[in-house]
Amino acid sequence: MDIVTFENVSKTYRSGETTVTALGDVSLKIPRGMFTAFVGPSGSGKTTALNLIGCLDQPTRGTVTVAGQAIGSMNRRQSAAFRGKHLGFVFQDFNLLPVLTVHENVEYPLLMIQDLSKAQRKPAVEKVLTAVGMADQAGKYPAQLSGGQKQRVAVARALVGNPALVLADEPTANLDGATAQKVIDLMKRMRDEFGITFIFSTHDPRIMDQADAFFHMEDGRLKDDAATGGAS
Amino acid sequence: MIKVMSLAIRNLLRYKRRTLLTGLLIAVGVLAVIVFTGLSGSFKRAIVGQITDSVLSHLQVHKKGYMASIDNLPLDRMIPEKPYNKLSGILSDTRGVAGFSPRIKFGAMLSNFAQTTNVRLNGIDPEKELTAVPLLPSRIKDPKDPDVLLAPGQVLLPEILAKGMGVGTGDTVVLVANNRDGSVNGMTFEVAGVVESLMGPGGRDGYLHIDDAAALLRMETIEISEVAVRVTDFDALTDVAGRINQVLSPMVTPKGQPVFEVHTWQQLTPFYNVVRMIDLMTLGIKIILIAVVLISVLNVMIMSVYERVKEIGTLAAMGTQPSRIMALFVAEGFCLGLAGAVAGAVLGTGALWILNLTGVEVAFGGAGQVFELAPSVAPGEVLSACVIVLLVSVIASLQPAAKAAALEPVDALRHV
Ligand SMILES: Nc1ncnc2c1ncn2[C@@H]1O[C@H](COP(=O)(O)OP(=O)(O)OP(=O)(O)O)[C@@H](O)[C@H]1O
Numbered sequence: 229m230d231i232v233t234f235e236n237v238s239k240t241y242r243s244g245e246t247t248v249t250a251l252g253d254v255s256l257k258i259p260r261g262m263f264t265a266f267v268g269p270s271g272s273g274k275t276t277a278l279n280l281i282g283c284l285d286q287p288t289r290g291t292v293t294v295a296g297q298a299i300g301s302m303n304r305r306q307s308a309a310f311r312g313k314h315l316g317f318v319f320q321d322f323n324l325l326p327v328l329t330v331h332e333n334v335e336y337p338l339l340m341i342q343d344l345s346k347a348q349r350k351p352a353v354e355k356v357l358t359a360v361g362m363a364d365q366a367g368k369y370p371a372q373l374s375g376g377q378k379q380r381v382a383v384a385r386a387l388v389g390n391p392a393l394v395l396a397d398e399p400t401a402n403l404d405g406a407t408a409q410k411v412i413d414l415m416k417r418m419r420d421e422f423g424i425t426f427i428f429s430t431h432d433p434r435i436m437d438q439a440d441a442f443f444h445m446e447d448g449r450l451k452d453d454a455a456t457g458g459a460s
Numbered sequence: 461m462i463k464v465m466s467l468a469i470r471n472l473l474r475y476k477r478r479t480l481l482t483g484l485l486i487a488v489g490v491l492a493v494i495v496f497t498g499l500s501g502s503f504k505r506a507i508v509g510q511i512t513d514s515v516l517s518h519l520q521v522h523k524k525g526y527m528a529s530i531d532n533l534p535l536d537r538m539i540p541e542k543p544y545n546k547l548s549g550i551l552s553d554t555r556g557v558a559g560f561s562p563r564i565k566f567g568a569m570l571s572n573f574a575q576t577t578n579v580r581l582n583g584i585d586p587e588k589e590l591t592a593v594p595l596l597p598s599r600i601k602d603p604k605d606p607d608v609l610l611a612p613g614q615v616l617l618p619e620i621l622a623k624g625m626g627v628g629t630g631d632t633v634v635l636v637a638n639n640r641d642g643s644v645n646g647m648t649f650e651v652a653g654v655v656e657s658l659m660g661p662g663g664r665d666g667y668l669h670i671d672d673a674a675a676l677l678r679m680e681t682i683e684i685s686e687v688a689v690r691v692t693d694f695d696a697l698t699d700v701a702g703r704i705n706q707v708l709s710p711m712v713t714p715k716g717q718p719v720f721e722v723h724t725w726q727q728l729t730p731f732y733n734v735v736r737m738i739d740l741m742t743l744g745i746k747i748i749l750i751a752v753v754l755i756s757v758l759n760v761m762i763m764s765v766y767e768r769v770k771e772i773g774t775l776a777a778m779g780t781q782p783s784r785i786m787a788l789f790v791a792e793g794f795c796l797g798l799a800g801a802v803a804g805a806v807l808g809t810g811a812l813w814i815l816n817l818t819g820v821e822v823a824f825g826g827a828g829q830v831f832e833l834a835p836s837v838a839p840g841e842v843l844s845a846c847v848i849v850l851l852v853s854v855i856a857s858l859q860p861a862a863k864a865a866a867l868e869p870v871d872a873l874r875h876v
């Protein structure tokens with residue numbers, strides 16, 4: 229069963245007179261449990277594709293289906309609820325809340341989005357923090373952490389709600405090579421441990437090689453029509 | 461709800477200096493409102509109390525048309541004995557009336573055997589007068605007998621006249637008066653005390669016994685100029701006045717004219733305008749408070765939203781509902797207002813407490829009258845100032861909060 233499908237998806241942006249085609253007639257399928265990468269040069273449409281999968285944006289044409297749900301049919305409230313329930317996000321700039329501790333940052337989706345009780349939240353937060361190796365830093369604030377540590381907390385936050393799919397747009401772009409590698413290793417391990425599908429974008433060739441499958445993008449199109457490289 | 465509040469408070473504390481300054485601004489506004497209401501309220505109570513408790517009483521009944529020429533102290537618009545007895549019966553039966561006192565008001569010549577001057581006089585029944593204006597004795601300087609306000613054959617002279625003519629307690633003076641028909645009569649009196657002057661109508665009048673007044677004016681039967689009425693509950697004055705009016709208004713002369721007219725203290729003294737002015741100023745200060753809170757909270761919240769666009773995008777992307785993002789920002793404005801209001805309430809009541817300890821003296825009017833104010837503020841007033849601040853804080857946060865909630869996560873995340 230595919231967790232993500234694109235059927236002839238196009239996305240165009242209008243800026244004044246000119247229209248920019250960020251995605252042009254893309255069709256693809258991503259099976260559940262895959263560690264999938266979107267790769268390609270800057271401006272090739274990686275972020276656009278990830279935003280569509282993340283229900284943050286709507287296609288101009290075509291159909292995007294995520295976890296069995298056509299994303300074009302949802303209103304703001306519904307898509308927020310859908311994201312909160314099924315998706316996790318890891319950002320390039322970590323985007324942790326500076327006023328919350330590590331523990332509270334990871335707790336946020338359970339507290340403010342899923343509205344779980346304290347008894348339900350505590351073990352879940354401790355479990356993911358242990359899994360990413362940040363349990364001993366739980367009381368620290370983001371400002372007290374290194375970039376790699378922040379991204380591990382961000383991964384924990386994406387995982388805590390037990391999503392079907394985690395999206396990471398250039399999760400390693402702000403990290404040095406060794407740290408980037410560790411974060412990728414961590415995400416792979418999480419995939420193995422929790423069976424969660426990971427979809428990320430990168431233009432780092434070393435990271436690219438780690439993916440089970442990747443989509444090579446150029447000018448808003450898939451370069452390789454085979455759609456999947458590497459494994460699968 | 462608690463979790464939204466707690467996150468809001470953390471976000472407020474993030475910009476400590478800005479929050480502190482804005483909170484302080486709100487606190488100073490609340491402080492100003494409380495101190496001003498406390499001072500003006502006690503000033504109001506002091507002058508109104510002084511006037512109603514020692515001169516006017518709370519309301520007065522006259523023969524219809526008397527008030528129109530009250531400055532002349534007309535002797536041809538008196539309440540004759542029979543209608544007065546009827547009126548007295550009605551007043552005794554009216555619920556809420558604490559006491560009433562009939563007065564004969566007239567002008568006379570005062571002589572100390574060397575000089576002569578004009579004096580305005582009230583013929584009173586001392587016992588009844590005390591039920592209508594209990595604080596009158598406090599205005600008597602140098603009384604002959606502290607236990608007796610006034611006995612037949614005695615007169616209480618207004619301070620300025622006594623001073624000007626060099627007469628004091630125990631001296632003998634002559635009062636000469638014209639009666640309604642123009643015939644003149646004179647009688648000697650012993651000065652039983654000097655009445656301190658007070659601003660406003662009736663504040664510089666002398667007093668003598670009602671029987672003496674009737675004799676001096678050669679009345680065959682007693683006739684009354686005015687009846688001063690005191691109510692038990694000052695706040696219910698309008699009700700009592702209404703009840704009295706209701707009973708009196710059906711009483712008409714054969715020509716169909718009403719017999720009596722009823723006026724409350726507000727209609728009897730120009731100080732009512734001072735009171736109204738004070739109320740207006742209190743309102744003005746409250747409006748300034750509203751403006752201060754509105755502008756400062758709006759300003760802080762607009763900045764908060766603008767600075768945290770990317771953060772809002774992150775929360776929204778993760779699946780936080782727009783309504784909850786809105787609630788987060790409204791809670792932030794609410795907490796800011798709450799902190800300012802509480803601080804202001806504490807500072808304000810503290811300031812009033814200190815003012816009470818040191819005492820506030822206010823000189824008022826040409827007579828050099830000094831009021832010792834005991835500024836206090838009703839808990840309801842403090843609460844209402846706080847409620848205003850909270851309400852305005854929430855209203856000021858609504859627009860920025862709605863803007864935050866309406867942000868599209870994709871656009872917000874791209875914001876740098
Ligand atoms: N909101 C927008 N308005 C106008 N044009 C946009 C918008 N978002 C993206 N684009 C354009 O769409 C194209 C694809 O952008 P996208 O961000 O998907 O590329 P990317 O592969 O993620 O690039 P990078 O590696 O630099 O992040 C680019 O030409 C970009 O300029």
Ligand SMILES: [Mg+2]
Pocket residue numbers: 274275276397
């Ligand atoms: Mg991108």
